[in-house]
Every structure is written in C-alpha cells, then in structure tokens.
Amino acid sequence: MILNIYIAKRFFRAFLIVLAVFVSILLPIDLAEQAGRIASTQAGFSAALELALLNLPGALYEMMPLFVMLATLLMFLGLARTSELVVIRAAGRSALRTTMAAVGAAIALGLIGIMVVNPIVAATQAQYDASISRFQSGEVRTLSVSEEGLWLRQGNEERQTVIRASQANGDGTLLFEASFFTFSREGEMQQRIEGQQAALQDGAWVITGAKIWDLTVANAEAVALSLPEYILPSTLTPEQIRDSFGHPSTVPIYELPGFITQLNNAGFAALTHRVWLQMELSTPLMLVAMVLIGAGFTMRHTRFGRTGVMVLTAILLGFGVFFIRSFAQVLGESGQLPVLVVAWAPPLAAIMLALGLLLHTEDG
Helix, strand or coil: CHHHHHHHHHHHHHHHHHHHHHHHHHHHHHHHHHHHHCCCCCCCHHHHHHHHHHHHHHHHHHCHHHHHHHHHHHHHHHHHHCCHHHHHHHCCCCHHHHHHHHHHHHHHHHHHHHHHHHHHHHHHHHHHHHHHHHHHCCCCCEEEEECCEEEEEEECCCCEEEEEECEECCCCCEEEEEEEEEECCCCCEEEEEEEEEEEEECCEEEEEEEEEEECCCCCCCCCCEEEEEEEEECCCCHHHHHHHCCCHHHCCCCCHHHHHHHHHHHCCCCHHHHHHHHHHHCHHHHHHHHHHHHHHHHCCCHHHCCHHHHHHHHHHHHHHHHHHHHHHHHHHHCCCCCHHHHHHHHHHHHHHHHHHHHHHHHHC
C-alpha cells in the first residue's frame, strides 16, 4: 500500500510538472493569437489577456490525455534512472502490478476532470465565445433551448429582436409557431409578430400567417394587422444559427443529458452533443490507455539502452491513439459510426494492446 501511494505521488508530481510547462508555453502563444484576432477593434492588451485566460482551461483539458502520457514517461524514466524499478522488481512485484498505482491515479484524474474541471471549462468557454463575438462584431446572437421551446436573439446595439418557436428544423432555419419581439435601444418593446411558421431566406425571415402588433400605440390590438406573409429583415445566416449553439463543451456535463433531451424535443438531432457526452464519460479509460502505453515502453532499466527510441515510440503511439479517437469523433458527429463505438472503442482497444505489450515484456 505504501509503495502504491509513493508511485501515485510521483505520478501526480510529474503531471503537475508537465502541466506547468505547457501552461508556460500555451499562454503566450494564445495571447499573441487573441491579440491578432481583436487587433482591428478598440480593445487593448487587457482584452487579449482576458480572452487568452478564458480559452486556456479548454485547451489544457482537451490535451489532458497527452499530459498523462508525458507524466507517465517522466515518472517511469525517473524510477528507472534511480534503479527504483529494479528494487521493486527484486521485491517480487510484477511490472503490471506496479502500473496499477499509476492507473488508479489516472482514473482519479479522469473523474476529477469530469466532475470538477468540465463545469469550469464549460463556464470559461461560454464566456470566451460571448466575449470574442462581442469584440469582433459588436452583434449579439444567442440561441438557447428550454422546455418552452427554442429562443433566439438577433440584432446589434441599435435594435434587438427576441424570437421564440415551439419547434424548428435541423438547422434552425424553419421555425414553427414563431413569435418575434422587437426592442429599441433603450429596451422598450416596439413590435410583436406571431406566425404559424417562419423561414430564413436571403437575409430575412419570411413569416407565414403573420399577425403584427404595434406596441408603441395605446391600443395595439385595435391596429393589429393580419397578413398571409410578412418579411422581417435579419442579419442571421444558417451558419450563424448553427454556431449559436456553441461547442458542446460550453454545456456542463451535469446539464448535458437534459440539454440533449430539449434539443430533441425542439427538432434538432443533437448528435454532436451525444457524441461529446460519451467522449467525456470515456475520459478515464483514455487516460488509463495512455498510462499503459507509456509504461510499456519505459519500465526497463536505462542500462539496456535505446531509451530515446523507446520514449519516441511511446509518444508517437500516444499521439496515434489521440488522433484515432479524434477522427472517430468526427465520424460519429457526421453519423457514420455509432456513438458508443466512437467514444469507447479507441480507448478500450488501446488498453488491450498496451496490456499485451506489458505482458509480453514481463513474461517474454
């Protein structure tokens, strides 16, 4: 038990070292990139720093499997260099059993990532998306889905329009039982439009079966108009509506199942969000796979030589598994592979292959 705690501590220390190194590398690079993005605006260095700090947690969280891989290499190379692995072997502990402490630490990191880090990343990513949109265009376009239906907001500093619909088609360009509420710059409601359906076409909402109330007059119902079709100008495009959902990472994992249900009820497939949910749940297995791959190439004494080749091979295999998982995610989001296969097959296959390598190294 004491030995397992010692190895786990060494693993966490190596992980923190790797994390600190990447923070020192990624933050200045991202700061320069954000400064370039908002260079044409009046925002200064403080705004670029704010964007970089908001974007950093998401970038680090996405790279966590690679951090675990590098931490595993750093830890086992250190144990091998000080001959501690030789002592552990001489005490009768097998290589596979030795890795269990690091595997347990990786599972703990994965659970912490899902339960603690994921909600933090969701909050920072949502704030980052809103901030970058405000700095770049000055327009506000937000979309949300609730039990009451679909809510969409469009406009700029001069005029805002809030849109509600009970249902929509797959890309949000056709709304059913739609309501449009137009507000002035001061926040006063100026107009209300109800329609059986509204279609986004060529920069305007084409509202069918429209009834229009002018709320700037005393008796709005008396002057209300009923038209078979009404055209309301809009700066929205189908791409902007789709992007308004944001990445699934902006939704905390605790709220993601309910959000997926609401998307389905509103008429959206929510395939991207379903894939993301399963990918998040399989994160601990992915971290275990990285630990086993790293251990399979570094649990040997340094006097055997070829340490550099072994480390490079482990890193390349780790990147390969990471790439395959990302590629499978793309296939899952496009509907070409089942969601469960996309999320769980790559880490399980990597664990099996790494275990085979460890057993071969241990027993020959």
